Amino acid sequence: MIGSIVGLVLGVILINLYLPKIIIYLSVVLLNIGVVFFIPRNYAIANFFTNPQILLLSTLNSTSVNLLIVPYRLLTTLISCLHCVNTHVFI
Numbered sequence: 001m002i003g004s005i006v007g008l009v010l011g012v013i014l015i016n017l018y019l020p021k022i023i024i025y026l027s028v029v030l031l032n033i034g035v036v037f038f039i040p041r042n043y044a045i046a047n048f049f050t051n052p053q054i055l056l057l058s059t060l061n062s063t064s065v066n067l068l069i070v071p072y073r074l075l076t077t078l079i080s081c082l083h084c085v086n087t088h089v090f091i
Contacts, residue, residue, distance in 0.1 A: 003048035004077045010048075011055030012070060021060070028056050 014027065034049035051073060058069055 001077060001081045003044050003046075004051055005074070007048040007051030008055070008070060008073055008077075011052035012067065014052055015055055015059055015067065024056050024060060028053055028060075031056070 014024075019027070031049045031053035035046050035053065038046035038049065054073065055069065
């Protein structure tokens with residue numbers, strides 16, 4: 001969960017830098033390499049790379065920065081964390 005939240009913060013920072021499209025493309029590729037590398041090794045670390053990647057991908061097809069996705073990503077992260085905790089406690 002901490003990796004997801006830190007990844008969201010990193011994604012918001014990257015979006016607010018108003019980077020050129022080529023830098024965003026390169027960032028998405030590097031973040032994807034991080035996801036692919038860490039998913040089989042440590043899923044929690046892979047989530048750190050997933051959230052900024054999703055946020056940057058959402059900005060590529062629009063002319064304006066839309067940060068409305070951030071609260072939804074945070075909410076789904078918290079819900080899935082609570083679900084995992086509840087499932088673990090009650091099993």
